[in-house]
Amino acid sequence: MGLIELKHNLILGSQSPRRKELLSMLDLQYEIRIPDIDEVYPIETPKKDIAEFIANLKLSHLLNTALPEDLIVCSDTVVLINDEILEKPKNKQGAKHMLRQLSGKTHEVLTSVALGTKDRRISFTDTTFVSFNILTDSEIEYYIDNYSPYDKAGSYGVQDWIGMVAIKSITGSFYTVMGLPIHLVYQELKNWH
Numbered sequence: 001m002g003l004i005e006l007k008h009n010l011i012l013g014s015q016s017p018r019r020k021e022l023l024s025m026l027d028l029q030y031e032i033r034i035p036d037i038d039e040v041y042p043i044e045t046p047k048k049d050i051a052e053f054i055a056n057l058k059l060s061h062l063l064n065t066a067l068p069e070d071l072i073v074c075s076d077t078v079v080l081i082n083d084e085i086l087e088k089p090k091n092k093q094g095a096k097h098m099l100r101q102l103s104g105k106t107h108e109v110l111t112s113v114a115l116g117t118k119d120r121r122i123s124f125t126d127t128t129f130v131s132f133n134i135l136t137d138s139e140i141e142y143y144i145d146n147y148s149p150y151d152k153a154g155s156y157g158v159q160d161w162i163g164m165v166a167i168k169s170i171t172g173s174f175y176t177v178m179g180l181p182i183h184l185v186y187q188e189l190k191n192w193h
Contacts, residue, residue, distance in 0.1 A: 002027030004190050008071035008117060013062045016151075018159070018179040019075060026186055035061045035074065047085055051076040052112035052125050059114040059121060066118060071192065073115045077179050079154030081107035086154040095144050098155040099162075104134040107154070111176045113185055115192075122188065126181035128172025130158070135166055 010030035012023050023030060035058040041050050058074035066072060079086040081101055089095035106129055114123040143162045149155040156162045158170075158177040175182045 004028060004186075006071065006189065006192065007069075008192070009067070009069050010189075011062070011066075011070055011072045013058050013072050013074035016075075016179055018157070022175055022178065022180045022182045023073070023185070025182065026189070028189070030073075033062055033072070035059075037061045039076070047078075047080055047083065048110060048125070048127075050085060051078045051110045052114070052123050055112040055114035056121075056123050059116055059123075063116065063118060063121075068118050071115065071117050071189075073113065073185060075111060075113045075180050077109060077111040077153045079107055079109055081105060088153055089150055089155045092144055095149045095155040096140055099135060099140045099143070099149075102132045102135075102154065102156070103140075103166075104132060106131040109154070109172075109177045111179060111181055113181065113188075115185070115188060124184060124188075126173060126176045126184055128170060128174075128176040130170055130177055131168045132166045133168050135162075139165065 010028055011033050012030050013033055013035050015034045037057060039054050041053045045053055054076035055074045059072055062072050086098045089098055109128045109130055110125050112123060112125040147160050173181050173183060
């Protein structure tokens with residue numbers, strides 16, 4: 001049992017192994033519920049608001065069947081470079097294209113969290129800037145062939161091989177890039193009444 005004593009049943013609305021790992025590190029008991037939704041947003045949504053829109057969409061879906069004592073945490077991550085959103089790649093070509101875009105440049109990773117009960121909800125976004133070294137085509141091929149870029153925004157995992165060899169600097173939270181700004185989630189859970 002961790003330091004926080006919640007009066008609610010904590011639910012993580014995600015199937016992401018990284019988010020499960022991060023929430024588990026808070027030493028809290030929780031269960032998983034996966035929102036079965038299409039992650040679509042209105043075309044006019046500002047790019048910096050997309051992750052928060054999707055996180056709130058997931059939360060709304062799960063709150064439809066939640067019990068009054070359930071406290072649900074949902075999250076979404078987007079990678080933004082040159083005013084373009086890099087979502088999860090659909091295939092190897094898409095992953096290569098994204099990694100080439102990130103090579104030698106700095107991009108933003110925006111991870112949003114929506115949490116709430118039937119009575120109350122909040123959402124917020126944390127932004128981290130990530131600078132990549134220049135990647136060779138063979139490094140990109142190696143990563144795609146040996147790791148799993150297809151379930152990750154921007155085609156990479158900060159905790160994977162590519163994060164170790166390509167990331168030159170991070171300004172902001174490593175965990176935000178990993179998929180959950182756990183330092184902010186902890187503060188919200190600590191103060192939730």
